[in-house]
Amino acid sequence: MAMMRLRREDPRVVGAFRLHRRLGAGGMGVVYLGSDRRGQRVALKVIRPDLSEDQEFRSRFAREVSAARRIRGGCTARLVAADLEASRPWFATQYVPGPSLHDRVLEHGQLSAAETAAVGAALAEGLVAVHEAGVVHRDLKPSNILLSPKGPRIIDFGIAWSTGASTLTHVGTAVGSPGFLAPEQVRGQGVTPASDVFSLGATLAYAALGDSPFGQGSSEVMLYRVVHEEPQLDGVPSALAPLLRTCLAKSPEERPSTMQLSLRLKEIAAREARGVPQPTRRQRVAVSAAERPPAPAVADAPAGAGERGAAAGERAGRRRPRPPAQARRRPTGSAARRAADQRLLRQRVFVFVTVTLLVTLGISLAQGCQGPL
Template sequence: MPHPDLPERIGPYRIVDRLGEGGMGTVYAGLEESGRKVAIKVIRREFAADRQYRARFEAEVAAAQRVRPFCTAPVLSADPAADPPYLVTEFVNGPSLDAAVAKEGPLRGADLEAVAVGIATALTAIHDADVVHRDLKPANVLLSTFGPRVIDFGIARSMDGTRLTATGGIVGTPSFMAPEQLDGRGATPASDVFAWGATVAFAARGGPCFGGTSLPAVIHQIVSGEPDLSGLEGTLLSAVRAALTKDPARRPSAQSLLDGLISSGVREQQAAPSRPPTQAPPVHTSATFPPPALAAGEAAALVERQYRQAAQAGDPAAMRSLAVLLSGQGRGAEAETWSRYAAAVESRPDMYRQQTGYHGQPTQAPHQYQAAHHPHARPPLNSLAIYAACMGAIGLITCGLPSIPAIVAGHVAWVRLRRKGQRGLGLAVTGIALGWLMIAFWALVAYGSTLPDEP
């Protein structure tokens, strides 16, 4: 149910729900004039009253808008001069990694690897825009139907800007912060890589990899202890171990992580026989995790293929991301086509009428959550399609009025099937056909009754 004290509007957006509240402000769900659903983060008034904080917010909005929308929730608009200031991002329909692990347990296999690759892709885009996230954690990773999305740039900062803080204290979540953030050296892209390792380890373990019964104990483990990496194996284990290296200078970059995770290592295996027999194979320690280099354009082609598949499945965010990628490659006509298609899909407000909470705090039933979380799961059978077929059959047997609700239910089911990707198209068509068959029969009977009797 909507929160009772919702503001009616924030800027040009009509507010429909309160999604959550954090240390920096409150997040609402809003609707654009076209019906598109967005997430609006409103900064607390006590922070907005501080000119230094407002300057930081304005600088970070400009930095966040430079981030390309690969596996992120892009910033759509903002008004740093408003009272209070607010930030508008794309609404992501899916549970947070934190909530998903709490409900379903640790991730395994392809699900775990998809999360690791998706977050690494997002960090690559964020760092490419000269931005440091500084608060990457499971609660800021959303599991949409088409893959993980990294959100919340509320405390991100531009790497070429001056560090501005509202309170002078630690900004971030200690369990997922790098040692250099905790001892006052500040955050860098390497700090986000450390947070990536801690977040992936959380997904594999079902809990933080640096344990402790108190905050000082957790900080001590991060600074001088060893992480618990149970649940990880193979290439992913090596990557996470490298990302959690204490020395930021010895951690791989986000791009190196991504290249290492999406490469099969076939080229290295083919090149191995060419080494001299007396040369020992190189030993790669966890601190110098060296991913195999990709061929020119291979990573870009992989990303384009993933976004194209999601766009063809009907995801407007993937359509826009694909358009950005194609535009950067000089394929403007195709990019414009996908942009227009995304706008057309987003103009249908009914597609957003789903029972969801803040960026993936869903209220849907467990079987619906599993269908969204596992895109290869068999979609459910539409109940209206079943109803339409049954009423059509009853109308055929009884020659009665059930034919009318069969037609109505069949057409409604048809529309829902196209929007939600459920099964039951044949049942809906059967109900519609049987309904119209009986209506045609009674129309002929009525027409025959009006004809004059033969002498």
């Protein structure tokens, strides 16, 4: 993150923090690099003087800071301290070393499919914690994603939206930031976690393309495209394009949840890291069918059939498997002896019947020869 020297009008000490450098300026005020007595570094934002006099802004700012305190998770910049009653309210978050996603892509080009999916999975998991705390970021974009050595971090949790002003009035934001707003935000409708999903989809498309999926142009042109035109995802890796397209659906109800998005991106990141090709729809259906448990065989049987079927199955399990036909034709041991006895018995019966017939025939012939002369 680029740092600048302090200007003459900049404070040197705010609360318990000593300020060292300027980190940037935005619609709310100036962000400084500071540290406490223990050497812990923070990113400290001091509100602009004109906003400090706006009581409505102070109330909204207080609500946002209170919500930010509830956020837990490793993918966010933790809130360290804040003073809502100061003449110029301020808050300090954990300092995250590393470039923003916007600067990383600008200087080194787009990310690979595996890198984009890994960054997206971590960010989606971070958004799960944000939404569970009752917070909607409302301004997720590449310049609000910091790539630290420990992974990506989300900063500026919607506080810039506390004024009710459009992000178009921001100073120093990345060119094309209107292309990262959800359609319902452009229309002035209520925001939900699904709005963050849209913004994350546009942010990941930027990481994979090196540009907003809605191109470049004036603020009015960009906002019109977000509401009325489909995103241009030509060039996005095929492993990511279908998922990002669902994130960029115009209707919030058609977008995946942050949990679903996190799990799907983790799968893609693991597969791309191993170099495994993306399965086709037919393959996914086949795998799904193969993994489906078989239907029970007696699901519709009448009462008592289950017990009979179980008993039959138990008896069948005790049966010995039938030997092959060749093995059955080669009896051995006692079976061979029984077969021999049966053959001998048949032979004796045959001899007895034959002898009996011959004797009977001889007697008949003898009687015929002794008849009257």
